[in-house]
Amino acid sequence: MIKSRAAVAFAPNQPLQIVEVDVAPPKAGEVLVRIVATGVCHTDAYTLSGADSEGVFPCILGHEGGGIVEAVGEGVTSLAVGDHVIPLYTAECRECKFCKSGKTNLCQKVRATQGKGLMPDGTSRFSYNGEPIYHYMGCSTFSEYTVLPEISLAKIPKEAPLEKVCLLGCGVTTGIGAVLNTAKVEEGATVAIFGLGGIGLAAIIGAKMAKASRIIAIDINPEKFEVARELGATDFVNPKEHAKPIQDVIVEMTDGGVDYSFECVGNVDLMRAALECCHKGWGESVIIGVAPAGAEIKTRPFQLVTGRVWRGSAFGGVRGRTELPSYVEKAQKGEIPLDTFITHTMGLDKINEAFDLMHEGKSIRSVVHF
Ligand code: NAD
Ligand code: AHE
Ligand code: ZN
Ligand code: ZN
Numbered sequence: 001m002i003k004s005r006a007a008v009a010f011a012p013n014q015p016l017q018i019v020e021v022d023v024a025p026p027k028a029g030e031v032l033v034r035i036v037a038t039g040v041c042h043t044d045a046y047t048l049s050g051a052d053s054e055g056v057f058p059c060i061l062g063h064e065g066g067g068i069v070e071a072v073g074e075g076v077t078s079l080a081v082g083d084h085v086i087p088l089y090t091a092e093c094r095e096c097k098f099c100k101s102g103k104t105n106l107c108q109k110v111r112a113t114q115g116k117g118l119m120p121d122g123t124s125r126f127s128y129n130g131e132p133i134y135h136y137m138g139c140s141t142f143s144e145y146t147v148l149p150e151i152s153l154a155k156i157p158k159e160a161p162l163e164k165v166c167l168l169g170c171g172v173t174t175g176i177g178a179v180l181n182t183a184k185v186e187e188g189a190t191v192a193i194f195g196l197g198g199i200g201l202a203a204i205i206g207a208k209m210a211k212a213s214r215i216i217a218i219d220i221n222p223e224k225f226e227v228a229r230e231l232g233a234t235d236f237v238n239p240k241e242h243a244k245p246i247q248d249v250i251v252e253m254t255d256g257g258v259d260y261s262f263e264c265v266g267n268v269d270l271m272r273a274a275l276e277c278c279h280k281g282w283g284e285s286v287i288i289g290v291a292p293a294g295a296e297i298k299t300r301p302f303q304l305v306t307g308r309v310w311r312g313s314a315f316g317g318v319r320g321r322t323e324l325p326s327y328v329e330k331a332q333k334g335e336i337p338l339d340t341f342i343t344h345t346m347g348l349d350k351i352n353e354a355f356d357l358m359h360e361g362k363s364i365r366s367v368v369h370f
Pocket of ligand 1: 041042043046170171174194195196197198199200218219220221224239264265266267270287288289290291313314315316358361363364
């Protein structure tokens with residue numbers, strides 16, 4: 001057992017508590033990682049709110065981290081002590097039906113236990129005062145030390161700054177990947193992006209990389225427009241400034257609708273608007289936002305009959321162990337401007353401020369340093 005400083009979510013809707021937890025050594029196929037830095041994603045806030053059907057408490061949240069391998073369990077071959085890694089909430093085993101299909105990044109090897117807050121053997125490596133603490137999304141990066149399956153870690157070059165590339169563990173990769181892998185936006189396409197947080201802004205980068213001709217940025221917080229413009233957005237729409245449904249506004253702006261839209265908020269009404277602002281005959285809408293348990297999407301089936309397509313994207317369709325190193329490389333070359341996302345940094349003791357800043361709409365990403 002080692003001691004680790006961690007921000008524990010003891011119950012929904014309560015501030016995280018900084019305590020010293022016990023971390024058990026990695027078992028076979030597992031790896032102990034020292035987290036150097038972690039971003040705070042809206043999904044952490046979503047689970048903390050109690051709206052996540054897979055939310056279990058007490059748990060250690062966090063899934064956007066960067067760290068260094070501290071110890072490896074029996075049989076681990078792809079990683080060694082000292083390697084730099086990014087934890088993956090979407091594992092990549094390369095041998096399950098999903099991995100072998102070549103059609104999805106949604107490896108299922110450890111997904112069932114991960115969703116229960118447990119390691120693949122059905123137990124937790126974390127405890128506090130002798131009581132187990134649950135893992136979260138297979139990552140639990142709000143702990144100085146965490147244990148993950150070997151297949152849930154992407155090895156990255158040691159030169160990459162972990163306090164920046166941690167953002168590639170979720171938000172930035174998700175937004176870019178949704179545009180490039182899921183939608184496969186082509187040169188000259190028109191794009192609408194709903195929600196300009198870490199995910200939506202990264203989707204703008206993806207759209208710019210794809211050479212989209214128009215990138216329409218939509219948010220109810222106009223303070224997000226400046227950075228959206230900096231990243232390549234060409235048009236800016238605040239739904240609060242329009243009396244008519246926002247899909248009608250976008251359809252009018254674009255001679256019948258956009259080629260692609262992305263919902264990066266987690267609001268089912270906005271998901272409908274994002275679908276319905278797509279062009280008849282071919283427009284495709286990608287749902288990235290995570291909606292509360294029990295929420296459902298709706299539209300007139302006629303919207304689909306007349307050629308619009310509804311898709312979803314998890315971690316941008318990215319196979320983490322195989323593809324994340326190339327994202328790190330792009331960040332190092334300046335092709336993915338991670339600094340633009342990091343509006344706040346803080347120590348673990350101030351992590352609750354990161355949640356406040358997010359809810360107040362003041363941050364894009366807060367990065368917590370250990
Ligand atoms: P964020 O809080 O940083 O940003 C959300 C943005 O949406 C804010 O700018 C906010 O002003 C805007 N917004 C809120 N309501 C709006 C509305 N009605 N119309 C327009 N804009 C509105 O969040 P984030 O970290 O960027 O995450 C966004 C969503 O993506 C969350 O639901 C998160 O859970 C989800 N997510 C999904 C994946 C995935 O793999 N599918 C990965 C990461 C995050
Ligand atoms: N537990 C949630 C599901 C949440 C969800 O959809 N998560 C996304 C990643 S969000 C990252 O910030 C995802 O990857 N989903 C695919 C998967 O396998 O979980 C719920 O609502 O039950
Ligand atoms: Zn996330
Ligand atoms: Zn797999």
